[in-house]
Amino acid sequence: MADAADELDAQAQAVVDDVSERGVPEWSALSVESARRLEDELFAASGPLAFARVTDLAIDGPGGELPLRVYHPDPGTRLPALCFFHGGLWALGTLDSIDGVCRRLARRAGRIVVSVDYRLAPEQPFPAGLEDCVTAVEWVAEHAASLGADGGRLAVGGTSAGGNLAAATCLFTREFGGPGIEGQLLLYPMVDCSLDYPSYDEQADGPLLTRRDVAWAHETYLRSPVDRYNPFAAPIRADSLDSLPPALVVTAGFDPLRDEGAAYADALADAGVPTRHDHEPAMPHGFLSLAAEVDAADAALDRVVDVLESGFAV
Structure with missing residues (x-):
């Protein structure tokens, strides 16, 4: 299993201290609606990176209209694509809360990013969110040409609960058929529904x-x-x-999810899946959303981009 550093990265600690000073409770202590508003307030990009083309659209999904946000860093050029699923414990998160990460991934990797606003629990529990993610991947593959995307190079990825949905989408398409998936970005993913890992005790309080x-x-x-x-x-x-598909699994030392992510990376590798595990021992959960404030998070994001640019040559 992966370990935590002796101390949290100093810049990440400053972010954590700021959140604490603002009196932000645990997500689980809030109502769902309050947690959703607070999550957007904390993580929605302020002064987002200028971008060549960002398009909000919606497709027909299993539960009705399914919103997508498409980031194209170089309109007129056919580029590989990434379907991306935000985090938020399956109950929180929006296209806005993951906007900064999507912009950075698309710009640095030279890849179209399609962010998916899947249905949330508790109103729509499992498997509603997964159904939406699978539908989005199938739609992007079918309509790649109109998006300016290379339909033969379609990856999936996500943070936290979104990493769970990316991993589950790969399992679903393997079992039931669907578009070929170039690779999977599993960023501090939730991949088990137990708490039976040492990191849940070590990092129980955040x-x-x-x-x-x-x-x-x-x-x-x-x-x-x-x-x-x-x-x-x-x-x-x-x-x-x-x-x-080949996988990049990213874990953080100061994260209760750390050990299940590491265990999934090991299990994929043991199954013969080309897998790379990047562990950031001094980072907290969700650290890639802190790339603008935390130098080490920005450098870790560059390593994620390296994998995208290589076509998942992990």
Whole structure:
């Protein structure tokens, strides 16, 4: 299992201190609506990077209209694509809360990013969000030409709960057919629905994510205890992980999710899936959203971009 550094990165600690000084409670201590508003306030990009073309649109999804946001860094040029799923414990998050990460990924990697505003729990529990993500991937593959994308180079990725949805999308397309997926970016992913990892004890009180938050997320997202063993909710529970797309798994030392992410990276590699595990021992959960404030997070984002630019030559 991966470890934490002796201390949190100093710039990341300054962000954590600022959040604490603002009196922000744990996500699990708030109502869903309050947590959603606060999550957007904390993570929506302020003064976002100027971008060549950003288009908001919607497609027909399994539950009605499914909003997407398409970032094209070089209109007129056909580029590989990345379908990206935001984090937020399956209950929080919007296109705005992940906007900064998407802009940086698209600009630095020279890749079209399609951000997906999937349905959220508790109003729409598992598997609604996954159904939306699969639908979005299928739609992007089918309409790649009109988006200016290379339909033969379509990756998926996400942060936290979005990393779970990216991993589950790869499992779903392997099992039931669908477009070829070039690779999967699993950024501090939630891949199990248990709390049976040492990092849940070591990092029980955060920063930025607590054991209680994750337990609340499981209770909110899952329809019943049986879903905890469904591989499309907990990808690490799959009977087999072979024949999945190449993967980059990123974990953070000061994160309750740290050890399940590391375990999933090991399980993918053991199944013969080309896998790279980047561990950032001095970072908290969600650190890639802090790239504008934290130098080490910005450097880690560059390493994610390297994998995208290489076509997942991990």
